[in-house]
Amino acid sequence: MSARSLFPLLVVLAAVAASLYAGSIDPPAGPITATGRFGPRIDILSLPAGGGGTRAISQTGSYYLSGNLVVTSGDGIQVNAPDVVIDLNGFRVEGAGTGTGILHVNGGVVSGSIVVRNGEITGFSNGTLMNSGRLVRLEGIHSHDNTSHGINIDNGAGAAGKSVQIIDCAMTNNGGNGLFCTRSGMVRGCSAVANGVDGLFLLGGLVENCYARENAGTADIVVNNGLLRGCSAGSFLPQNGTTLVDNHTL
Secondary structure (H helix, E strand, O other): OOHHHHHHHHHHHHHHHHHHHHOOOOOOOOOOOOOOEEOOOHHHHHHHHEEOOOOOOOOOOEOOOOOOOOOOOOOEEEEEOEEEEOOOOEEEOOOOOEEEEEEEEOOOOOOEEEEEEEEEEOOOOEEEOOOOOOEEEEEEEEEEEOOOEEEEOOOOOOOOOOEEEEEEEEOOHHHHHHHHEOOEEEEEEEEOOOOOOOOEEEOOOEEEEEEEEEEOOOOOOOEEEEEEEOOOOOOEEEEEEEEEEEEOOO
């Protein structure tokens, strides 16, 4: 048999051998542990429940919800550690009219960060209260029907150098401000509707591409010493040299 006639046969044999030794491309049976920025993610519902059902995070790490967290009193999630990422995973943290949905009070330690994303917070006094952390980032949060502020970012200890980022969040029907932020920061792509005081209140920084209406306070959007750009609202209150660019009054 000539070399030319042998060539197709050799190709077929090579393909068969490869399929025999390569093994299955399917993953092995069993769960695959997802990892986050700080290692394997931990289900918040697996943490011990305190009084009223509160879950406390005391170690740096990446956390998530596997279902709704409903508490009967007090806070929903207490964060007492630096460098924590929480993915609500589309679920809800629901309270009974007291406490804070997600509370980050870290004893004045400001070197770390707190990141919360992708979920709903309702039924507390404050939806969130963050007064520590070098970086505070909230993304894709809907905070509504809380008796005080929807999102509360307080100065806390060592405010200098802290970064605040509020992105694609919605604050509706809260008794206080939709957003009350006494740090300089960035608020982008957010909405605040039908809150009991101002819709968005930011003490310095950037408010961009936001929407606010039907809030009962001084104005729908209040910015002190910052930049207000590309927003639509029923009323604006720029203070202390705030610059307005391409905004629209509804």
